[in-house]
Amino acid sequence: MSEKLSKTEAEWRKELTPEQYQVLREKGTERAFTGCYWDTKTPGVYRCAGCGEPLFSADAKFDSGCGWPSFDRPLVEDKIDEHRDRSFGMLRTEVTCGRCGGHLGHVFPDGPKPTGLRYCINSVSLKLEPEEGNRPGE
Ligand code: FE
Numbered sequence: 001m002s003e004k005l006s007k008t009e010a011e012w013r014k015e016l017t018p019e020q021y022q023v024l025r026e027k028g029t030e031r032a033f034t035g036c037y038w039d040t041k042t043p044g045v046y047r048c049a050g051c052g053e054p055l056f057s058a059d060a061k062f063d064s065g066c067g068w069p070s071f072d073r074p075l076v077e078d079k080i081d082e083h084r085d086r087s088f089g090m091l092r093t094e095v096t097c098g099r100c101g102g103h104l105g106h107v108f109p110d111g112p113k114p115t116g117l118r119y120c121i122n123s124v125s126l127k128l129e130p131e132e133g134n135r136p137g138e
Pocket of ligand 1: 051
């Protein structure tokens with residue numbers, strides 16, 4: 001398991017953009033269909049925008065139609081933490097980066113088989129590292 005990364009909120013505020021801070025540290029949600037990755041099909045690995053930990057493979061990404069990048073499984077199970085979230089009068093499962101604790105989004109039980117899961121993740125919480133040959137300029 002990776003080492004936990006802990007930073008003060010002041011440090012995070014300095015490192016992250018205001019949009020990243022609002023989602024990763026304050027559990028905000030970007031508006032559907034506005035993030036930079038909801039429709040991305042480029043092969044590669046999605047890393048945590050807070051700490052750089054690899055979290056999802058583009059292989060696990062599917063077109064959910066919900067307006068946020070959706071994955072049917074994490075890259076490595078124990079790199080993502082789950083929490084019960086009762087905000088907004090709903091019972092949901094929040095997912096956070098196992099390394100830095102940054103808010104990523106939620107996981108829902110309505111994904112495709114075989115996992116049946118939909119990790120609905122904010123684009124702003126992710127940074128895509130395109131596979132070799134898919135990087136701009138190659
Ligand atoms: Fe992280």
